[in-house]
Amino acid sequence: MPAKPQPETAGALPDDAARIMAKAALFAPPPARLADGRRDLVGLTREELAAEVAAIGEAPFRAKQIWHWIYHQGETDFARMTTMAKPMRDKLAENFVVGRPETVVAQTSTDETRKFLFRFRDGQEAETVYIPDPEGDRGAVCLSSQVGCTLSCSFCHTGTQRLMRNLGVTEIVGQFMAARDSYGEWPSPKGETPRLLSTIVLMGMGEPLYNYDNVARAMRIVMDGEGIALSRRRITLSTSGVVPMMDRAGTELGVNLAVSLHAVRDELRDELVPLNRKYPIAELIAACRRYPAASNARRITFEYVMLKGINDSEADARLLVELIAGLPAKVNLIPFNPWPGSAYETSTPAAIRRFASIVMDAGYAAPVRTPRGQDILAACGQLKTETVLARGGRA
Numbered sequence: 109m110p111a112k113p114q115p116e117t118a119g120a121l122p123d124d125a126a127r128i129m130a131k132a133a134l135f136a137p138p139p140a141r142l143a144d145g146r147r148d149l150v151g152l153t154r155e156e157l158a159a160e161v162a163a164i165g166e167a168p169f170r171a172k173q174i175w176h177w178i179y180h181q182g183e184t185d186f187a188r189m190t191t192m193a194k195p196m197r198d199k200l201a202e203n204f205v206v207g208r209p210e211t212v213v214a215q216t217s218t219d220e221t222r223k224f225l226f227r228f229r230d231g232q233e234a235e236t237v238y239i240p241d242p243e244g245d246r247g248a249v250c251l252s253s254q255v256g257c258t259l260s261c262s263f264c265h266t267g268t269q270r271l272m273r274n275l276g277v278t279e280i281v282g283q284f285m286a287a288r289d290s291y292g293e294w295p296s297p298k299g300e301t302p303r304l305l306s307t308i309v310l311m312g313m314g315e316p317l318y319n320y321d322n323v324a325r326a327m328r329i330v331m332d333g334e335g336i337a338l339s340r341r342r343i344t345l346s347t348s349g350v351v352p353m354m355d356r357a358g359t360e361l362g363v364n365l366a367v368s369l370h371a372v373r374d375e376l377r378d379e380l381v382p383l384n385r386k387y388p389i390a391e392l393i394a395a396c397r398r399y400p401a402a403s404n405a406r407r408i409t410f411e412y413v414m415l416k417g418i419n420d421s422e423a424d425a426r427l428l429v430e431l432i433a434g435l436p437a438k439v440n441l442i443p444f445n446p447w448p449g450s451a452y453e454t455s456t457p458a459a460i461r462r463f464a465s466i467v468m469d470a471g472y473a474a475p476v477r478t479p480r481g482q483d484i485l486a487a488c489g490q491l492k493t494e495t496v497l498a499r500g501g502r503a
Contacts, residue, residue, distance in 0.1 A: 125352035132319055135254070137276030138230050140207075148207045149178060150285065151278030153325065154332075164203050166196065172334075178206055179335025182285065182294030208286045209279060226286065228255075228279050232272055234313050236283040238291070238305065246306035251283050253323050254314025259348055261381050263370070263413055265447040274319040280326035284308060284336070296336050307342045311366070315383075317350035317357065324361055340364075341406065351387040354395045362401040366409040366440075367392065371419050372427040380419070393431055404436045407473075413442045414455035414463070421459075425466035438473040445479055 140148040149157060157175060158168040173191055177183045186201040209226035212233065216222045224236045232255045240247035255272040257264075288294060288305055297303045308330065310316040316323045327343055330336045345357060346366040358365070369392075371377035377384040384392075402408050410432065414420050428439065441464055444454040455463075460476055467474035 125356065128318065128350065128353060129320070132274060132321070135271060135273045135319075137274055137279065137322070140229075140276055140278040142205060142229070146203060146205050148278050149174065149204050150207055151276060151281055151326070151329070153329070160204070164199055166199070170196070174200070175332075175335060179329070179332065180296045180337075182288060182296070184208065207278070207282065208289065209282045211286060211290075214290065222287075222290070224283075224287065224290070226279075226283060228275075234275060234279075234283075236287060236312060238287050240304070241306075245302045245304060247304060248307045248309050249284055249287050249305050250309050250312045251280060252312030252314055253280060253310055253316040253319045257314050258318065259315055259381070259383055261348065261368070261370075263380060263415060263444060263450065263452050265450070269313075271314070274322055275314070277322050277325045277329070280322060281329050284330065298337070306338075307344070308338060309344045309346065309366070311344070311346040315348055315350060316345050317347045317353035320353050320356065324357070327361055327363060340401075344409070346411065348381050348383050349387050349392040349395075350383070351391050351395045355398060358399040358401055364406055364409070365396070365399055365401065366411055367396060369410045369428075370413050370415075372424050372431055376419060380415075389431065393435075396432075396435060396437075402436050407436045407438045410437060410439045411442060412439055413444050414460050415444050416453040416455045416459070418452065420455040420463055422462055422466060425463040429467060429470040429472070432472065433470075438475070439467050441467075441474055441476045443476065443479060 140151055142148070147160060149160070152160065154171060154175060158171040161170045161174065162168050170192070174189070177189045177191075183189055184206045186197045186204075186206070189197055189200075192200075209228050211224055212227045213225040214222060219242075220240050222238045224238075225233055226236060227233045234252040234255050236252060237250040238247055239250060252275060254274050256269040258271040284305070291304050293304050308327075310323060323345070327340075327345075330338050330343070331340055340361065340363045343361075344364040344366050345361070346368060347354060347357075348368045354365070357363070368381065369377075370380050371384075372389065374384060374388045377389060387395075396402070396408050399408060410428075412419075412428070432439075441460060443460065444452055446452075446454065464474040464476060
């Protein structure tokens with residue numbers, strides 16, 4: 109059985125959280141403002157929006173109308189915000205914009221997965237993927253939280269691109285809104301109305317918990333009931349194991365948690381997920397047990413990429429079952445998605461079946477994820493901004 113975390117380890121975590129936040133500030137996004145001085149209203153809190161409106165001499169209650177137009181109607185043109193008088197709309201247009209990231213490329217896979225390459229105002233780029241559910245009119249939007257990644261997981265294509273900066277609230281929310289534009293899903297569906305873009309998974313480029321403030325602010329906007337109105341049950345945050353920030357996310361956001369585990373022995377996980385050297389498996393599993401949003405109805409998802417001859421043995425499966433014993437959990441088994449230059453191979457179907465059987469026999473769901481969007485490099489672990497090379501960046 110895994111060792112229990114020592115009390116002094118837990119006591120050190122607040123200091124680690126402060127260090128993480130300080131480092132995040134070094135990779136802060138640029139201000140959400142155009143060269144002509146106009147402020148992008150996407151990404152402002154309700155209070156910030158009211159303050160901006162008041163600053164141009166208008167009543168703060170106008171912010172509620174603008175919020176509705178931005179997040180419920182999806183409107184980007186002030187001239188079409190017809191619940192306000194024309195002089196008001198003209199003043200808004202003089203001072204503000206309701207922006208979107210620029211869509212540089214939008215590719216649609218043979219399985220209907222769609223990948224977007226978005227460019228932001230400073231020229232940096234990130235990728236976003238929409239994954240439709242093959243069995244219904246719904247699907248997941250996989251959002252990026254950083255330009256590049258700092259984790260360098262050895263099996264992940266995204267990890268080969270160095271971290272450039274964090275994405276801002278405007279840019280994180282903007283990815284989802286631009287994807288909605290692409291599917292014409294405005295105004296925001298209400299109640300039981302089917303949503304094509306029904307869930308958000310923070311599983312794109314970057315580690316969300318290394319950009320916690322911007323991610324948290326963005327998700328609060330997404331969850332606001334008078335706008336996009338996705339419930340916390342429809343949002344999943346994926347982390348490679350930033351233990352101090354897991355505690356904070358669970359308390360403050362309460363969204364679903366997915367953990368990129370990929371190995372059950374520290375010596376192997378140190379290699380596959382170098383973050384493990386800072387927060388080893390015992391600490392990671394302890395944080396999962398503390399996660400306040402976890403329940404039998406909202407299980408923690410453990411992501412486990414299947415690498416041939418590396419982490420796919422029956423012994424690994426049995427140790428995985430021991431690690432998560434007693435947790436409300438499921439295990440997503442992910443056949444490795446090859447990418448150019450990778451040193452790994454996909455586990456054989458027989459090895460994956462044996463592994464899944466051991467996990468399921470212990471009472472845990474262990475679905476094998478069907479790779480999606482492989483023909484456009486949109487599958488798990490494949491996101492990477494190819495234009496980095498064209499700009500002379502490091503691959």
